[in-house]
Amino acid sequence: MRWINRRPGRLVAFGLAALPFALAVLGYVIASDLRRAANPADKLLPAPAQILDTALSLATEADRRSGDVLLWLDTSASLIRLAEGALISASMGLVFGLLIGLIPGIRTTLAPFVSVISLIPPLAILPILFIVFGLGEVSKVALIAIGIAPVLIRDIAQRTAEIPEEMIVKAQTLGASTWAIITRVALPQVLPRLIGALRLSLGPAWLFLIAAEAIASTEGLGYRIFLVRRYFAMDVIIPYVIWITLLAFLMDLGLRQLHRRAFPWAGPAT
């Protein structure tokens, strides 16, 4: 049988999907063992048991200096920033995307501007944000918003413009005003797209968040990783990275579920 026609069964598929993960873990364990055999004090590839130990104490024990449990302190700080940035960007994406996609006058005015803005590398203007908004929360949220809002706006504008002309004309023949077309015809049809676009933007959003936290912050997942880097604390960095990955995965999963529940007419999310 040709390879393109061979389909693994359920069990085999599960095993195949798990294989790379298992190999990665195994590779780490072996490398860690080798290094520690050569130098028992090695900090670069700490033993899995030590990582687990540190992770556990990060998640359960209060920090000696501040009295906070570090993992949760960092997680809540980062998630709040991320959520605020994503919320602001999504709202801007919807409002401007719909207006640009539907109203020629606004499209002519704003589309070129948004295109140019979206070309600015957000990290390049991070210093400006720090200077203008200070080192507090605003500049970090602003970086996320500036980083992903233009993409969302362009995506939603594109999707809005792709709504078949026939549907817009049909709504007009039923007497719909511009406002009625925006709220009853266009908005519900781009909402599922917004979720899709947001899912794609979460990667960049994390990037901007961690960058901003690394540079100026007093707590946050990105802050912690870059702080302990000075002490080669791989036993802290590795659990944090795994935790961030897990959070990103759960957010993606949540958005996908939301898509499925809220928009049964839109077909499965990809």
Add this chain to the structure above:
Amino acid sequence: MSFVTVSDIFQSYGKRPILERVNLEVAEGEFVSIVGASGCGKSTFLRLLLAQERPTRGSISIEGRPPAQEPDRDRGVVFQRYSVFPHMTVRGNLIAAEELGGERAGLLPRFFGARRREAAKRADAALERIGLAHVADQYPASLSGGMQQRLAIAQALAGRPRVLLLDEPFGALDPGTRLAMHAFLQDLRAETNMTVFMVSHDLEEAFKLGDRVLVFDKPRWDPIEPEAWGATITYDFDARDGGIPFQNRPFAETPTSQAQEDDHVPQV
């Protein structure tokens, strides 16, 4: 008296003429079929009737009123595709036909409470009549092509337009479903006496449903530059009374087509 008056319409895209010198008078309640070669400008003519576009020259008026600047409630429309709203249920599509143009109570063009129940009742009655009551809560994507087009027609009619415009409404349907749709459309017409324009690629359908059949074609043809001239109405057949004398021609009486016409069993 002329209800829809088309006077001396020209339409070009860029320098390319599509329609030229189109004149037409249609009485209220007439069913006008439009046929012609692909790309000759039938849909363009319909878009002009719809006021989705404005002609380069000439004007179209309904009941002697000034030409419309944009699509409005006087004109209902059904396209071959994308004529219903995919994000609304079947019932929701019919309710929306009233909501979209209705007076707004609050911020949203949406009915609530008693008003919505009233509209839902009317929608359900319409669904009962077009045989879609059993799928009222489903989304259009789960409906067959014929069901979607029935919904689209019912939705257009729910807006109570003066003129109904159909652009190849049955073009994507199989022959059996098509016949059922013809019967459906004829029933609706008998009830509402609406003025209808229907573009079709099917001559038999055009003559069967239409009171008049208009043929769009290029009166002048430049062999070197085929795009130099636009199309106009080259024939205007009277298709009433069985299309006499036109439908006495053999093609309308071939046994197969006759058998098909009698076969009104809905296969939707």
